[in-house]
Amino acid sequence: MNINEKIKQARLTCGLSDVELARRLGISIYEYGDIESYDDELASVVDLHVVRQLCQILHLDAYDLLGIPKGDTCPTDQKRNELIISKMENLGISNEELADQIGFEVVAIEEMRADPDFLETWTVDLIEVLAGALQLPIQSLLKL
Numbered sequence: 001m002n003i004n005e006k007i008k009q010a011r012l013t014c015g016l017s018d019v020e021l022a023r024r025l026g027i028s029i030y031e032y033g034d035i036e037s038y039d040d041e042l043a044s045v046v047d048l049h050v051v052r053q054l055c056q057i058l059h060l061d062a063y064d065l066l067g068i069p070k071g072d073t074c075p076t077d078q079k080r081n082e083l084i085i086s087k088m089e090n091l092g093i094s095n096e097e098l099a100d101q102i103g104f105e106v107v108a109i110e111e112m113r114a115d116p117d118f119l120e121t122w123t124v125d126l127i128e129v130l131a132g133a134l135q136l137p138i139q140s141l142l143k144l
Contacts, residue, residue: 002039003065010058011036024057025050042066043124051124052144062144066124079116080141087134088113101133102126 001009011021022032027050035041035054042051043066055062063070078086088098095109112118119127119141131138 003042003067004036004039006060006065007042007054007058008036010060014058016057021054021057025053045123047121048124048127048142049120055144062142063139068138068142080119080143081113081116083136083140084130084134085113087136091135093134098133102129 011018016024018032018036019029022029025032031046035046042054046054051062051066054060055065062068088094093101095106095113099106099109119130122130124138124142127141128138131141
């Protein structure tokens with residue numbers, strides 16, 4: 001079963017309409033409709049905080065749903081931005097170099113370094129690119 005099919009099945013099992021779930025997620029019915037219609041929508045378009053909220057409401061394991069192995073989870077109390085700063089320093093990567101590697105403006109890297117919750121508005125796919133550039137397991141940045 002595809003991701004979108006699992007989400008729809010879980011929604012129906014929970015007895016929620018698509019309109020109600022979209023409302024609870026704070027997204028439009030059209031945005032939610034895309035989540036149930038396209039297999040890659042959850043990872044490539046939807047913000048991380050919405051993915052987390054969706055999984056909580058539907059009682060789904062986000063790692064399982066996204067196909068991310070649990071064996072690689074790295075529980076840490078370190079805030080995301082502190083982890084990113086530490087890893088950048090260890091690798092000797094500047095803001096400009098990281099921005100080039102992940103295809104973002106330097107200002108985004110500066111904001112990411114300053115705000116521990118900045119990645120909440122990123123998609124899982126973008127976070128995966130960042131994790132790869134920093135040689136980190138994606139789980140350490142997702143914190144699902």
